[in-house]
Amino acid sequence: MTSGVAVGTPDPSLRSVVLRYEGFTSRGGGPVTFREVACTFVPVIIDLDAGWTVAHRDRADSPLRLRSFVAGLTDGPVLVGHSGSARCLQIDLTPLGARRILGLPLSELANQTVPIEAVLGRTGATLVQRIGEVPRWRDRFALVDQVLLRRLGDAPDIDRGVAWSLARITASGGRTAIGPLAAELGWSHRRLINRYRDAVGLPPKTVARIVRFERALEPLRRGVELSAVAVDYGYYDQAHLCREVRDLAGVTPAELRAVNSVQDPAG
Secondary structure, three states: OEEEEEEEOOOHHHOOOEEEEEEEEEEOOOOEEEEEOOOOOEEEEEEOOOOEEEEEHHHOOOOEEEOOEEEOOOOOOEEEEEOOOEEEEEEEEOHHHHHHHHOOOHHHOOOOEEEHHHHHHHHHHHHHHHHHHOOOHHHHHHHHHHHHHHHHHOOOOOOHHHHHHHHHHHHOOOOOOHHHHHHHHOOOHHHHHHHHHHHOOOOHHHHHHHHHHHHHHHHHHHOOOHHHHHHHOOOOOHHHHHHHHHHHHOOOHHHHHOOOOOOOEOO
8 A cells, every 4th residue: 555645835915824735645455444533623534536425423324424524623533534545635723713714503414524615615616626626735725815814804703802811721732721712701601611612613611621631642652651651740549531532532441542643544
C-alpha cells in the first residue's frame, strides 16, 4: 500500500478560522477503517475518490456512505473507512470558525456527519468540482483559501462571550470550572450552555473534557504511566482517566497506545 500527505498553510487572514489543510492519498491494499477520537475541531472532507463509510458510536450497525462531508464536534469515537483507495482534501476548522463559515448553529452538526451540500449547498458542490479539476495540492489549498475568505466576508460575528470562555478553557487544558466562567460573564449556567450549543455544538463542560483529553493523548501514546498522566492533566485518579479515554476514544488506554494517531487503522 502507498500513501502520502500534503500539508497546506491557510491564508493568514484565516488564522482564527482554519487550523490546517491536508491532502491525503492512499492506494492499494484492502479496506481500511480509521478511529477518529473526540476532538475540538470541525473537519470538512473534500472527496476526490470513491467515498467513505462513517459510523458514529450510536449508529455503528448502520454506517453512512458519503462522498464529501462535514462532521460536527463529537463526544465519542467515529469510525471512518474506505475501500482501499482514497484521495481527499481535509479542512480542519476551529469551532467558532466553523460557526461563521458554515452559517448555522453547530448544535445541528453535533455528533453528526452530513454531506457537504447539506451545509454549504451549491457552494459546497461547486467547491468539490473545482478542486477535482485542479491537479496540484498547493493550487487546491489556494482555491479553498479563496472560498473561505469570501464566505468569511459575509459571516456573522463570533459570540464574544463564548470566545472568551473557550479561550479560558483551552488555556487551562480543560481544567477551568464552568460555573465561575458563567458568573464572570454575568450569564446563567443555562445561558452559557445554550450559547455553546449554538457557537460550538456541545456544552462547555463536554468541551472542557475533550480539551483535557486532547492534551493527555500525546503522553498516553508515548507510554507515560497512567497515574502520572492522570495527575499532570487534572484527572481525579487513574480510574477516572481510563473511563474518560474509553468514553471519548472508545478503547482502553492500552489499546489507544497501539494506535499511533487517529489516522491509523482501527483494527
